[in-house]
Amino acid sequence: MPVLVMKFGGTSVATLDRIRRAAKRVGLEVAKGYDVIVIVSAMSGKTNELVGWVNETSPLFDAREYDAVVSSGENVTAGLMALTLQEMDVPARSWQGWQVPLKTTSAHSSARIEDIPTDNINRKFGEGMQVAVVAGFQGISPEGRITTLGRGGSDTTAVAFAAAFGAERCDIYTDVDGVYTTDPRVCDRARKMDRIAFEEMLELASLGAKVLQTRSVELAMRYKVKLRVLSSFEEPSDTAGTLVCDEEDIMESNVVAGVAHSRDEAKMTLVSVADRPGIAAAIFTPLSEAGVNVDMIVQNISEEGRTDMTFSCPTDQVKRAQKALDDAKAKGDINFMDLVADTGVAKVSVVGIGMRSHTGVAAKMFKVLSSEGINIKVITTSEIKISVLIDRKYMELAVQSLHDAFELEKST
Incomplete structure (x- = not known):
């Protein structure tokens, strides 16, 4: 079965109703014949709350325990998403980073991904699981400790999974409906782009655009992962959002993209x-x-x-x-x-x-x-x-x- 990766950000899973809405989108892709890997962030505001608790408890905290605490937000979302899909009769199972296992460096709170073995999840796909709901932002160090990838790390998790599994596409669901020529809050004439080249998106991300994490775009460009940025609050469509792709996949573009x-x-x-x-x-x-x-x-x-x-x-x-x-x-x-x-x-x-x-x-x-x-x-x-x-x-x-x-x- 072809694999599709779908990532849902914090605003897209902020409440149980929004998790249900996201799960329905996943169900539509399963119905098209995909094995789906869903990457989830913590519910909106939860990571900030967890970080606040750590700082209040221990201002000079142990980074290993920091990761143990702040990674828990994604675990909750993954479990709730899997339960919601099961209620829809979609065979789904939640996965924490260590269960995959998503292998990272030992740099706690800013770890980098080193390897994502596909055997465990592919074996479950072969046994009838149709959706693997993976907690984003987290992995496991060589010492066997939970690590986190830094803020916005769920985007990087999603692209890394798409690369490892040879996914057809990686869809990033956010609270905006695509990539704009500039911030619509600053310029009301900003236009949503249908396509943008990896290099342009990488520059825009590093220069202040908040749509995608810079590391996720770097990974997508390196492994030629097609990214689609779209809103989880709009009706599903095959042409929705903005496709981030190779320059060669864009027929003609403006001299200045954004x-x-x-x-x-x-x-x-x-x-x-x-x-x-x-x-x-x-x-x-x-x-x-x-x-x-x-x-x-x-x-x-x-x-x-x-x-x-x-x-x-x-x-x-x-x-x-x-x-x-x-x-x-x-x-x-x-x-x-x-x-x-x-x-x-x-x-x-x-x-x-x-x-x-x-x-x-x-x-x-x-x-x-x-x-x-x-x-x-x-x-x-x-x-x-x-x-x-x-x-x-x-x-x-x-x-x-x-x-x-x-x-x-x-x-x-």
């Missing part, structure tokens, strides 16, 4: 750093060791052997970055005059595979922002992306203006 934004960014500048070989490594190694997620990096022209180094990071990591750099300065690893943090910026990006073969995108983007009186603080580019840091108060205006300028409300 505009992404990230509101909670900070710009940090090391003023007057010694310009010498190895200085970049001396700055960014302690930041990496402190877990600071550095994004945009700009080094100014050197004057008299000194230079300025600017980088961006999430606003909630500013204090961590400051401590790491101050500690490095105290050790004598780096020497700088001042560390200036600007926490009032936002990142706005345009993304599109068409930028590889079309010129003028950067010029058009900068002209649009200039005409709106928006000053650019930092610029970075890649083959299919241009990102800028601007004052946060202009973020929505920038997104709307760029969306209009590139006519993203129009399909090709």
